[in-house]
Amino acid sequence: DADVTQTPRNRITKTGKRIMLECSQTKGHDRMYWYRQDPGLGLRLIYYSFDVKDINKGEISDGYSVSRQAQAKFSLSLESAIPNQTALYFCATSDLTGYENEQFFGPGTRLTVL
Amino acid sequence: QKEVEQNSGPLSVPEGAIASLNCTYSDRGSQSFFWYRQYSGKSPELIMSIYSNGDKEDGRFTAQLNKASQYVSLLIRDSQPSDSATYLCAMESGYSTLTFGKGTMLLVSP
Numbered sequence: 001d002a003d004v005t006q007t008p009r010n011r012i013t014k015t016g017k018r019i020m021l022e023c024s025q026t027k028g029h030d031r032m033y034w035y036r037q038d039p040g041l042g043l044r045l046i047y048y049s050f051d052v053k054d055i056n057k058g059e060i061s062d063g064y065s066v067s068r069q070a071q072a073k074f075s076l077s078l079e080s081a082i083p084n085q086t087a088l089y090f091c092a093t094s095d096l097t098g099y100e101n102e103q104f105f106g107p108g109t110r111l112t113v114l
Numbered sequence: 115q116k117e118v119e120q121n122s123g124p125l126s127v128p129e130g131a132i133a134s135l136n137c138t139y140s141d142r143g144s145q146s147f148f149w150y151r152q153y154s155g156k157s158p159e160l161i162m163s164i165y166s167n168g169d170k171e172d173g174r175f176t177a178q179l180n181k182a183s184q185y186v187s188l189l190i191r192d193s194q195p196s197d198s199a200t201y202l203c204a205m206e207s208g209y210s211t212l213t214f215g216k217g218t219m220l221l222v223s224p
Contacts, residue, residue: 031210042216043158043202050210058211090157094210101146101210105157 003027004106006091012112013081021076021109023091031094032074033103034058034066036087043090049074081113116141116207118215126221133190135218137203140184146206147179149188151199152217158202162188193222 004025013019023032034046045058047066055066063085067075078085091106117140127133139147146165150158162177164170164186170177176189186205190197200217207213 033211040216043214045211048209048211056209088155096210101206101212102148102160102163103212104160108157 004091004093004104006089006106006109008109009107010110012114014114015082017081019078019081019111021089021091021111023074023076023106025072025091025093025106027093027095027104028071029093029095029104030071031096032068033092033094034064034074034076035090035092036060036085037090037108038087046076078111078113081111083113085111086113087111116144116205116213118203118205118213120201120203120215120218122216123219124221125218126223127193129193129195129222129224131193131222133193133197133220133222135188135190135201135203135220137186137188137215138184139186139203139205139213141205141207141213142181142184144205144207147177147186148204148206148212149175149177149186150202150204150214151197152202153199161201190220193220195222195224198222 033048035043049068065077089109092103094103149162152158164177164179174191178187202217203215204212
């Protein structure tokens, strides 16, 4: 089984709809991250969480919210989707040990907002 | 603003050659650097991490870090067509977050 899973893998929705993307991990990592990737813009950090009680905004948090339901689960919500939120979304996890902060990515969710 | 710069490419090399991918970064205080490989439509996969000046080798891959010049590189020896992908350079940018470059596309021709 994959260590980091994301659901759904593909989603098409309409402008104004609320949508939730879910991420689960079995790696036992404390830290979880949400990124979006757009052609020509690279990976950009949306939100990150170091434990269930810790939520932090990233570079591009406007229009998004998150929930850390458990150590293993981190969800990203778009309250009212708009077309420029069409992108590839990735969840990642990491476990800080010494100097290491290697992040491991889920398979991604391709989101299209019409 | 913390930035990571990469040439977008494509970098084209013949099979069996050495591919050299380069990255510069803006934050002199960054301590940790990472190379990811990403196939089209897939998720980034960690290849190498490097924290100290000098070279770090893992199989066909060698990462090089020069903190004085704020420069990180990845060498791929004996390049294979299966190495064709986009390579992302990333630096740790505080609070255990990463800043990614936009990636360099590598094409290895048979």
